[in-house]
Amino acid sequence: MRDGSNDSKTSVQQAIPPETFPFSAVVGSDDLALALVLTAVSPDVGGVLVRGEKGTAKSTMVRGLAAVLPHQLVVADCRFGCAPGDRTACPDGPHDPATPAASRAARLVELPIGATEDRVVGSLDLERALGRGETAYQPGLLAAANRGILYVDEVNLLHDHLVDLLLDAAAMGRNTVERDGVSVSHAARIVLVGTMNPEEGELRPQLLDRFGLTVEVAAPREPGLRAEVVRRRLAFDADPAAFVARFEDDQEALRRRIAQARAGRGSVTLTDAMLTRIATVCAAFEVDGLRADIVTARAAVAHAAWSGRTTVTVADVRAAARLALPHRRRRNPFDSPGLDEDLLDRLLGDDEPDPEPDGQPDADHEPEPEPDRGDGDDPQAQPADHDGEAGESAPRPEPQRAQHESTEPGSEPGAEPESEAEAGTPTAPAAAAASGVSAADEPYRARLLRAKGVGKGDPGRRSNALTSTGRRVGSTSAHTGPVHLPATIRAAASRGGEATGRLLVLPGDVRRSVLQGRESNLVLLCVDASGSMAARKRMEAVKSAVLSLLLDAYQRRDKVGLVTFRGAGAELTLPPTGSVDIAARRLRDLPHGGRTPLAEGLETAYDTLRLERLRDPNRRALLVVVTDGRATSGSDALARATRVAAQLRHEGVESVVLDCESGRFRLGLAARLAEHLGAEHLPVGDLAASAIVGAARTARPATGRAA
Structure with a gap:
């Protein structure tokens, strides 16, 4: 559900329909299957976050999990699903111990990303309040998900105020409502499961830490495995009932095994030696707080119970750490989650071979992976060319620092001209040879750039x-x-x-x-990467400024896009996305050199903003042009750039021009471009918030002396 409907009948799945794809029929997602099973065995692990590209069966597996969960006993007619004998305060209680219990299937409640706050936490029953004058509480989705699974598809797109509600409920295990004359508190022991595509943006760190386990999924690269996935999907679409019946034995075996693991979890022993190893691993990966240690210990116990063991082994700790630590290790905002499994193996050392569990059901079709599988055999390991991300957090090689000397024969080091116009018209081979890649300085806290007026976006x-x-x-x-x-x-x-002395509210x-x-915006960065930007190491300052803007966009939950122009044209290097870390990677590898096609860069930005306005009319855009204002591509380059800038201004595009010109002799072309755009003109050195503070501190003593 993605439409924000308030109809609880469509959000709460009381019974799993027969057309749901069987959990045990999914292939190629062993890590995800294991994480979901461990959460089913031990709900106090804290849920699962599934990160991966589109079309990798994330939602299919989560929805299929509910079909293999054991049934649960609840107090009859209790709207909050309380267990018999549970003495926790309940708005429908207190429950009489003699009240008959009812059995129900495990609940999977889906939280639409467009849901309202009232629908999530519950609200005043207006029909009873206005019609009969009674103050009554209408439960929300958190009440429906009590003792069940709360599933959020595209959890990274969830509104911040709903994220705060989930944080409170997940931390306290209760939902408290104090609004509109209602004061209610009820149990909300939920298993939070979320799926997300990292290309659409990252999660807030607070919510990320609330997920007990995390899994990175990707489409398998092995042709035979991909063919089997397609074969099963086609068979399911052709005859869902026959396909479900084909895997019913596997489903039942998996259901029994989860029930056995739940029953045996209490008899699993976690020795002090294993607990010390868990603490050693968590300390070595520099995770924040102690939640990682607790979750790893719980997951290791659940893995031992799932494997039929009564004592936690190193294999259990390794399997738990691979799922519990990647999203908790300390990292920079632009670093992707991951775990160095070589370091994990060195910290844990070796262990004796795992004993075979006795009396376990046949697991030929079960999705349990081998816990100590090597990297080369893991079908979930991401390939090296998968958008630059890997399952391990090995340090990225530093981009080669460009030489900032002129490429023209006879020129002296550091004497590269400000623009191609100053050095004459270079030939095509010479322009191509002038390209290079500059490293970026460290990002800093940027000043707040915002759109004018009041919008109505997300x-x-x-x-x-x-x-x-x-x-x-x-x-x-x-x-x-x-x-x-x-x-x-x-x-x-x-x-x-009527004069009854009472106010009648209809x-x-x-x-x-x-x-x-506050709303989030689309921040479109239009970056000049021509040869003039390499003079006096400008490109390093430019990349540092853009990285700072990306960091600011990450913190303010914006979408970002990246347009670059150099040589003969412009390119939409990164279409608008919520993933600023991808934009940062594209920027770090951005080459520079050649002429300055400023008009083409502005035209590409204009076309990008026009399409985004059609996709999301409510999201306002902020165009940030990073340039020195030169236009050297074509005989009428400056005139064409002026015309496009006037068109952007006529369309009402909010703009900022970051002026990268430096040196004693300045042409002021970026300031003129800002006038044509109707934009704020900001020297790149003034982008840092510390520059504003420094200017204020310098001005105060001067003011005092003048007084």
Whole structure:
């Protein structure tokens, strides 16, 4: 569900329909299958985050998991699914011990990314409140997911205010509602399972840490395995009932094995030696806090129970650490999650061969991987050419630092001309030879750049907008949103009615709050990578500035895009995406050299913004042009650039020009470009927030002396 529907009947899967793809029929996702099974064996592990490219059966496996979970006993007619004998406070309680228990299938509750806050936590039952004058609570999705699985597809796109609600519920195991005259607290012991495509953006660190385990999935590269995946999918689509029946024995065996592991988990012994090894591994990977140690220990116990052992071994710890630590190790914002498995093996050492579990069901079709498999045999290991990401966190080679000397014969080191126009028109081979790759300096905290006015885009942290959370600035008669009680009372009072001495509030009197907060924007970076940018090591400063803007966009939950122009044209190096780490990698490897096709760069930016406006009309864009303002590609290059800039201004595009010109003699071309764009002109040295603070500190003593 991606439409934000409030119909609970479509969000809560009470029973798994027969057309659900069987969990045991999925091939090529062994790590994901193991992580989900361990969570099923021990729900206190804390859930699973599944990261991977589209079309890798992430959602298929999560939805199939509910079909192999054991049934659970609940108190009859309890809306919160309390277990018989549970003495935890319940709004439908206290429950009489003599109340008959009912058996139900494990629940899988899907949380749409467009769901409202009321639908998630529950709210005041307006029908009973307005019709009968009763204050009654209507449970939300957290209540429905109690003792079950709460599944969020595309969890990285979830609104920040919903993320905060999930954080509270996952941490406390309870949901507390204090709003609209309702004060309710109920159990919300949920297993949080989320899937995401990293190309669409990363998760907030707080939510990332709440997931007990994480798995990186990718499509298998082996042709035979890919063919088997397609073969099974086609067979399922042709006759779902026959396909499900074909794997029913495997499903039942898996269901029994999970139940046996749950029952045997309490008898598994975690020795002090194994606990010390877990602490050693977590300390070596520099994870923050102690949650990683706790989750690894719980997952190791669950893995031992799943394997039929009564004592945790090194193999169990290794399997648990591979799933519990990658997303918790300390890393920079642009670093991808991963784990150095060679370091893990050195820390754990060897262990005796695992004993064969007695009396286990046939696992020919079960998705359990070998816990101590080498990297070369792991079908989940990502290939080296998979967008530059690998399963291990080996340090990336430093890009080769470009030489900033002129490539023209007879020129002296460091004397590269400011532009090709100053050095004459180079031939094509000479222009190609002038290209290079500069390393970037360390990013810094950038000053806040924001769009003007008030928008209505997705919640974020950059520009002012009307959002679902924030400061109340008015009321409306819309049918959704939090109730504006004073406005509702005023509407009922102004309507009048019978002189009964009581205020009669009708459904038409209800007013909703209009809230103003912050929105996320599309930050499109248009970067000049021509030869003039290599003079005086400008490209290093440019890359540092753009990396700082990317870091700022990451923190403010923006989408980013990257347009570069050099040589004979411009290129959309990175289409707009929520993954700023991919943009950072593209930027680090960005070559420079050649002429300056400024007009082509602005035209590419204009076309990109036009398409994005069609895709998402509510998301406002901020164009950041990083250039020295020179235009040297073509006889009328500057005139064409001026015309495109005027067109962008006419379309109302918010723009900022980062002026990269340096030296004693400056032409001021970037400032003129900013005038044509109607943009803010900002020297690249003033982008750092510390520059504003430094200027203020310098101005205060001068002001004091003048007084």
